[in-house]
Amino acid sequence: MPRAFGKPGRPADDVVLRRREIFEAVAPLIPDDGARRLTMARAARAAGLSVGGLYHRFDSKRALLLYGLAPENLGRACADFTATWGHLAESDPVQLVSRALDGFSGAVDRWVRPSVDAAGQLGVDVLQGALSEAMTTELVGMVRSVRRMRPDLPDDRAAALERSLRRVCTAHVLDPTARDGELREQLRVTVVGALYS
Incomplete structure (x- = not known):
């Protein structure tokens, strides 16, 4: 079985699809919150992640949006x-x-x-x-x-x-x-x- 992050048995992560899932969870917030007012904390909650987990996938709010x-x-x-x-x-x-x-x-x-x-x-x-x-x-x-x-x-x-x-x-x-x-x-x-x- 492929290894990711050095842990045996853990499947490899599909980074593009995971980023897409996160974006799709956050996208409905854009019209309501506005791009400038939307916080990474609110985006993380919408995606079911910690703020650190969100920054692991996207290095900035702009990259996410x-x-x-x-x-x-x-x-x-x-x-x-x-x-x-x-x-x-x-x-x-x-x-x-x-x-x-x-x-x-x-x-x-x-x-x-x-x-x-x-x-x-x-x-x-x-x-x-x-x-x-x-x-x-x-x-x-x-x-x-x-x-x-x-x-x-x-x-x-x-x-x-x-x-x-x-x-x-x-x-x-x-x-x-x-x-x-x-x-x-x-x-x-x-x-x-x-x-x-």
């Missing part, structure tokens, strides 16, 4: 998606794109929106940097899935699709009236429009 946008989190989500659904690339690329839309919109609603909210409260420069990096990470995977469905899609149309998806996603995460689940339909319309126009 922006974890939904972190490349390691989003990159892992993309890798998990590919491991689960990548086989559809050859057998059913339309289904692959449908699953990609589900996964992408779910990730935006679960992780990106709370972190964008926090980033906006922390400052415009924080928001712009974090959002740009996250959108690039996520949209590359989405466009790659679309190109598997339509390998003949010209590069200029793929680039236009990526820009359109970026605008739709940015509007969604910045709109306080947007609801979970709405993004998937907006993405679907954008992808269909790009593929069949």
